[in-house]
Amino acid sequence: MAMNIKRPNGTEDVLPRDVHKWHTVEKIARETAESFGFGELRFPTFENTDLFLRSVGETTDVVQKEMYTVMAKETKFTLRPEGTAGAIRAMLQNGMLNEALPQRIYYLISCFRHERPQAGRLREFHQFGVEMAGSQSPAADAELISLAKKILERLDVKNIELHINSIGCPACRAKYHEALRAFFEPHKDELCDTCKERLVKNPMRLLDCKSPEDREIAKDAPVITDYLCDDCSEHFTKLRKYLDNAGISYIVDPKIVRGLDYYTKTVFEFVTTEIGAQGTVCGGGRYDGLIEQLGGQHTPALGFGMGIERLLLVMDKQNCNFLAPKKCDIYFATMGDAALEKAIELTAQLREFGYYAEYDLMGRGLKAQMKYANKIDAAFTMVLGDNELTDAKAKLKEMESGEETLINLDDKFVATFEEIYFSKMLDVIDDENGSLFAFTGEEK
Numbered sequence: 001m002a003m004n005i006k007r008p009n010g011t012e013d014v015l016p017r018d019v020h021k022w023h024t025v026e027k028i029a030r031e032t033a034e035s036f037g038f039g040e041l042r043f044p045t046f047e048n049t050d051l052f053l054r055s056v057g058e059t060t061d062v063v064q065k066e067m068y069t070v071m072a073k074e075t076k077f078t079l080r081p082e083g084t085a086g087a088i089r090a091m092l093q094n095g096m097l098n099e100a101l102p103q104r105i106y107y108l109i110s111c112f113r114h115e116r117p118q119a120g121r122l123r124e125f126h127q128f129g130v131e132m133a134g135s136q137s138p139a140a141d142a143e144l145i146s147l148a149k150k151i152l153e154r155l156d157v158k159n160i161e162l163h164i165n166s167i168g169c170p171a172c173r174a175k176y177h178e179a180l181r182a183f184f185e186p187h188k189d190e191l192c193d194t195c196k197e198r199l200v201k202n203p204m205r206l207l208d209c210k211s212p213e214d215r216e217i218a219k220d221a222p223v224i225t226d227y228l229c230d231d232c233s234e235h236f237t238k239l240r241k242y243l244d245n246a247g248i249s250y251i252v253d254p255k256i257v258r259g260l261d262y263y264t265k266t267v268f269e270f271v272t273t274e275i276g277a278q279g280t281v282c283g284g285g286r287y288d289g290l291i292e293q294l295g296g297q298h299t300p301a302l303g304f305g306m307g308i309e310r311l312l313l314v315m316d317k318q319n320c321n322f323l324a325p326k327k328c329d330i331y332f333a334t335m336g337d338a339a340l341e342k343a344i345e346l347t348a349q350l351r352e353f354g355y356y357a358e359y360d361l362m363g364r365g366l367k368a369q370m371k372y373a374n375k376i377d378a379a380f381t382m383v384l385g386d387n388e389l390t391d392a393k394a395k396l397k398e399m400e401s402g403e404e405t406l407i408n409l410d411d412k413f414v415a416t417f418e419e420i421y422f423s424k425m426l427d428v429i430d431d432e433n434g435s436l437f438a439f440t441g442e443e444k
């Protein structure tokens with residue numbers, strides 16, 4: 001029967017042969033975040049729709065066009081389009097903001113946005129995100145940017161630029177909005193319909209419009225950096241100083257405003273030109289008003305989201321290293337039922353010690369079994385038949401060199417295997433100049 005149900009547009013399957021790439025990113029992101037004092041938070045895939053309306057903002061693309069919302073038993077729920085709203089909701093609901101500040105969390109989540117699917121733009125995508133609540137110091141902004149940068153560095157991602165901007169606070173933004181309205185008013189009729197509405201409700205959103213005509217008009221628009229109040233301006237100056245202190249280079253780009261309404265002061269993006277139009281691999285910023293807006297006490301906070309699919313596109317393009325998937329340590333080829341029983345016994349013993357061992361489950365002949373062992377790239381093989389069982393000895397074959405060692409199938413079997421296995425692994429490490437250790441500093 002032909003399979004006629006396909007996965008929805010804009011979603012992806014990750015197969016076992018590729019999943020080690022995801023594991024690499026997830027492992028490095030987790031370990032790096034934890035070494036900066038962040039702990040993992042897990043929270044629901046869907047939330048009450050109101051949460052996103054109140055945080056992401058009603059004039060954003062996300063809320064206006066992209067949310068997946070269902071009405072279930074008279075309550076409106078939305079699949080999370082981003083992580084910050086749910087993460088802050090969870091921190092508030094669980095009293096985390098009453099504990100020692102700053103509170104720092106990270107998450108690895110799927111997000112859902114009804115966008116036009118293209119390379120690097122999916123309807124279900126994945127983010128590594130972090131949030132820090134409690135600090136208003138620009139040092140916290142520098143800390144977060146350092147964390148993102150460190151993760152990209154550890155993944156060996158190259159040619160990524162850091163763009164930063166300050167979009168001020170509600171006080172300085174009021175003046176800026178006036179200036180933007182005055183600038184766009186004469187062009188009102190040429191703007192797209194969404195931007196006509198934005199001009200009234202939230203003119204800064206005009207700068208985030210993806211339409212080429214609107215972008216052309218916006219080219220000479222006034223920039224926020226000319227309108228910052230003293231407090232925001234000093235915050236931005238200090239952030240730049242701290243980034244200099246940390247040895248992190250950046251480009252000030254007064255045109256970044258970010259796609260979500262809750263940002264204040266610092267916004268930043270890590271951008272590459274290597275994967276086409278969807279080049280923003282990581283985006284984030286400060287959102288000092290959000291926690292209060294969601295019913296908490298005024299608490300300055302900030303965060304970023306890193307798009308994992310986009311990161312993997314860059315890493316593939318740049319031939320970055322991934323942690324190698326676990327390969328079969330030993331494959332038992334068996335002839336006859338008694339040999340199969342022995343293989344089951346030896347496999348169980350090896351698994352006690354964490355080895356990846358396999359034996360034939362397909363009833364294949366010896367030749368086909370060896371072909372399979374090659375296909376799965378087993379490091380060692382052992383053929384078991386009547387002779388081996390009678391002698392209680394069998395040959396352990398190291399597949400790469402073809403070297404064979406006759407070993408006893410007795411109660412020292414695992415210890416003997418281990419000795420040969422490790423002497424072989426030490427050779428591999430020598431050959432690769434210690435690179436098995438080099439990647440994360442703790443791989444076997």
Ligand code: ATP
Nearest residue numbers: 115120121122125259280281282283305306307310
């Ligand atoms: P863009 O301007 O590219 O649409 P955004 O401003 O909507 O990005 P954020 O909401 O800040 O993005 O999300 C953080 C990160 O998540 C982005 O920098 C990007 O790497 C990734 N991302 C956002 N939307 C998608 C998507 N539809 N598909 C894949 N990755 C995405």
Ligand code: MG
Nearest residue numbers: 061062115259
């Ligand atoms: Mg977007």
